[in-house]
Amino acid sequence: MTIRETIDLGEFAFLSGESIPSLEVAYETYGDFTGDNAVLVCHALTGSSHVARRPDASDDTAGQARAWWGDVVGPGKAIDTTEYFVVCANVPGSCYGTTGPASTNPETGEPYGTDFPPVTVGDWTRAQRHLLDELGVGRLHAVVGGSVGGMNVLDWLRRYPDDTERAAVVAAAARLDPQCLALDAVARRAITGDSNWNGGHYYDGPAPDDGLARARQIGHIMYLSKASMSRKFGRRSAGRETVREEPPDPAAAFFPYREVESYLDYQADKFVDRFDANSYLYLTRAMDEFDLSAGYEGDADALAAFDGELLVVSFTGDWHFTVEQSESLAEAAREADVDVAHHVVDSDHGHDAFLVEPEKVGPPLSGLLEEGLSARAIVDADDPDDDDDFAPVHASLFS
Structure with missing residues (x-):
């Protein structure tokens, strides 16, 4: 049952x-x-x-x-x-x-x-x-x-x-350990530094999705090993058919959009659709404090x-x-x-x-x-x- x-x-x-x-x-x-x-x-x-x-x-x-x-x-x-x-x-x-x-x-x-x-x-x-x-x-x-x-x-x-x-x-x-504490701190700064965070009171307006996306990407890097990332992605380009956001700066268009970047962007997009930015702040702080x-x-x-x-x-x-x-x-x-x-x-x-x-x-x-x-x-x-x-x-x- x-x-x-x-x-x-x-x-x-x-x-x-x-x-x-x-x-x-x-x-x-x-x-x-x-x-x-x-x-x-x-x-x-x-x-x-x-x-x-x-x-x-x-x-x-x-x-x-x-x-x-x-x-x-x-x-x-x-x-x-x-x-x-x-x-x-x-x-x-x-x-x-x-x-x-x-x-x-x-x-x-x-x-x-x-x-x-x-x-x-x-x-x-x-x-x-x-x-x-x-x-x-x-x-x-x-x-x-x-x-x-x-x-x-x-x-x-x-x-x-x-x-x-x-x-x-x-x-x-x-x-x-201190390294993980540091990475969690950077992830939280990505959220609180988002212009839409509004001190955590964003529920009647746009959510800080960009900040939450960056925070989650940091998390995914923490969850994978060097060996698994090499096996899954290597340094390979994601290919011309891969959809990506506009390059962050003009020069970026000259360089390849790599599979590891595509993976992180995909995971970030999925995560912001299902999770709340404030909850990410609260739960990571609980983990860090333990x-x-x-x-x-x-x-x-x-x-x-x-x-x-x-x-x-x-x-x-x-x-x-x-x-x-x-x-x-x-x-x-x-x-x-x-x-x-x-x-x-x-x-x-x-x-x-x-x-x-x-x-x-x-x-x-x-x-x-x-x-x-x-x-x-x-x-x-x-x-x-x-x-x-x-x-x-x-x-x-x-x-």
């Missing part, structure tokens, strides 16, 4: 101290709840609650063309909706059904714009906990998330350590109260959230005596690997949900006789 709903959670106080009179949360559930089989899936930055394909094959997907993890979540998939009750909720600050900057402020009758309170990953977690309470779900069988959704998972482990049995952090880290150790002595201290099992999955070609960052997280879990496995996936797809290589992501997730970490032969990174730098789970176990 698949249910897509929006629920009003009533007045919501954000961690910033500001409140809104009504927080509506868009969510989808898949499968039947049996009391101990609930799995919460946390979406990435611009994702929605539409994590799995709907049985009616509806195109009405909250602005997204297809389920964002439809090859991982569903009947017979790694996160099997015939076995588990899967919940995915759109986060506060987004524009996919949950209250955010584009939503109407009931006190003014106008969109919130930048009057919307600052949003943190902790606010996402608290809203999800409230939603699960309304659905009658107490302790989760597992909480799973990729990218900033993995940060959302980590916040669950420090904020509600007794509320989940197992957790999977996929292509994520305890915090962003630090697992905030308020604790360190990452290990933040994880110390969690007594379940943690699977960390990283990808060798991902420079957004690196293998080294994932190993640092796994080491913190070991220091906190948390049962943890770090599964390293050999991939040159970059950060997008967790979305585009379900055949590599799915098996370790299904193993975690079905049997936990006890079923895995793990190379112990602390073993002095082990030549490996990290502790990958042997891929052959999941073939």
Whole structure:
């Protein structure tokens, strides 16, 4: 059974101290709840609650063309909706059904714009906990998330350590590094520097589409690896038949319009049709602000109260959230005596690997949900006789 709903959670106080009179949360559930089989899936930055394909094959997907993890979540998939009750909720600050900057402020009758309170990953977690309470779900069988959704998972482990049995952090880290913080800052400047941004109150006029397009292009560059960009585009010209905007300056017409430029322009055009510029500002700031150790002595201290099992999955070609960052997280879990496995996936797809290589992501997730970490032969990174730098789970176990 698949249910897509929006629920009003009533007045919501954000961690910033500001409140809104009504927080509506868009969510989808898949499968039947049996009391101990609930799995919460946390979406990435611009994702929605539409994590799995709907049985009616509806195109009405909250602005997204297809389920964002439809090859991982569903009947017979790694996160099997015939076995588990899967919940995915759109986060506060987004524009996919949950209250955010584009939503109407009931006190003014106008969109919130930048009057919307600052949003943190902790606010996402608290809203999800409230939603699960309304659905009658107490302790989760597992909480799973990729990218900033993995940060959302980590916040669950420090904020509600007794509320989940197992957790999977996929292509994520305890915090962003300075390079990614810098790129996110430039992306936000592209939006706020757009002449149509109007301080975030643009909803009755033209939207800052150019700024949002540039911001998304920066994001796509972050999500790809050098190897994947070379393979997909090289230095090739896009060809005479490719439609492009007018050259930005007269001299540009002399030079080729390359395939990599065409790809970025195409992705930008698609994105501005489905996403809100203010939401991009709010969600990237939430991601940038997240630090697992905030308020604790360190990452290990933040994880110390969690007594379940943690699977960390990283990808060798991902420079957004690196293998080294994932190993640092796994080491913190070991220091906190948390049962943890770090599964390293050999991939040159970059950060997008967790979305585009379900055949590599799915098996370790299904193993975690079905049997936990006890079923895995793990190379112990602390073993002095082990030549490996990290502790990958042997891929052959999941073939």
